[in-house]
Amino acid sequence: MRIPCPYCGERDAHEFSYLGDATPARPDPAAPDAQDRFFDYVYLRDNPAGAHQEWWYHAYGCRQWVQVERNTLTHAVAGARLARDARDAAGDAAGNVPGDAS
């Protein structure tokens, strides 16, 4: 399995470590239903058989967090972008991106 790191180019998956599903968004802790939403965010997963958006960390490379689209049935990688680009594209300032201190 090889992952096209947006910064380093295509690299072996061995250089990366895996965090998990990139779609859960961290809820607003001040929301009235925050407890339910945090349960959902921490524990429940769609776990799709097919296209999966996921976080990988390029530990033995540029040390960037990368959002990868990969097929869980075939392991085929469809694409990858830097986590901060994914955040900017989603307009998501809710701390949904790993390694994001803001």
Added chain:
Amino acid sequence: MRYSWLSILTNGLSGQSGWKPAWRAATPKPAYDVIIVGGGGHGLATAYYLASQHGIRNVAVIEKGYIGSGNAGRNTTIIRSNYLLPGNEPFYEWSMKLWEGLEQELNYNAMVSQRGILNLYHSDAQRDAYARRGNAMRLSGVDSQLLDRDAVRAMYPFLDYDNARFPIQGGLLQARAGTARHDAVVWGYARGADRLGVDILQNCEVTGFLSEGERIIGVETTRGPIRAGKVGLAVAGSTTRVASKAGLRLPIESHVLQAFVSEGLKPAIDGVITFGAGHFYISQSDKGGLVFGGDIDGYNSYAQRGNLPVVEDVAEGGMALMPRIGRVRLLRMWGGIMDMSMDGSPIIDRTPRPGLYLNAGWCYGGFKATPASGWCFAHLIARNEPHEVARLMRLDRFRTGHLIDEKGVGAQPNLH
């Protein structure tokens, strides 16, 4: 047909012509009292115990592939009950006790071999952790022995005791643990369930659920709709895919675990040994092959195959533990799909949908649990209340915070 020395003798004298298939090729009835989705070890054991312990014989087991095609035929065959937590240890010990009587119960040779499992420790801290685990086992009435380096050396002189980075200091031994012939376990349960009237429907895929309001009243299959009083799911790595058809969203991710077997060798390793400084476990099958494995690959996967980094990692673990296997050639390697739960422990519980029961989240430890999983799931389905030894394996524990996190790594399935 009951298997006995007499049946072997008579068939030996009659050209082996008298053997019958171990179970019928059943055709689906329009309705059953209970349908179990998933014809692996857990599903078949559930059906067997429903019939034998609870008198519920109008049962069907629905299997997408054939019996033994999934994880039941892909695991590394280890059986043990050396857990730490009160939510786990009584359950796995009940499983161990069922293993000990399984072959007599099923009249089937499952090749249960109590050859002992030795978990090696390589540091003072790890020794303390293993001492604690051994003591926790003893508190649950389970045997365990903490061995020092000399005692381990007497058992296995060929290990690398002078490994510069991870010297072996000793090990935690459970002498009653061991291995079982994985295929024979599912075949034995299938035959036992069939003899009690259970229909085993192979090559029949569940494509949806029949419901009345919230209540589940049957399943849609590739061989037509089948109604049922109760439906139980025991589909391991496919849990999310099947449960989502009933609208459930679960604390489970599917991951791939690889396993390996070497060419056949003369008897070399007479127990199960695990390397404590990495993740590597090994035993030798009765055919002579070294059966071993390590960590899951670590990313979500429904492909029944893994990647090379874990192959390398497993090989490194093996070489660090016992360098003499370095020239053994690999015969086969394969992958299976694990239903990794968010705390590393299983779920045997009712679901929010009345009539639908869930047996899932076995991570990569489901094989040893097969008898007790079936026993407790049958109890739950028959009586609608959890069995004593599985009462903490609740689905709602993730919401309430009553996790059973044996390894203490939190809601990160690829670390369990």
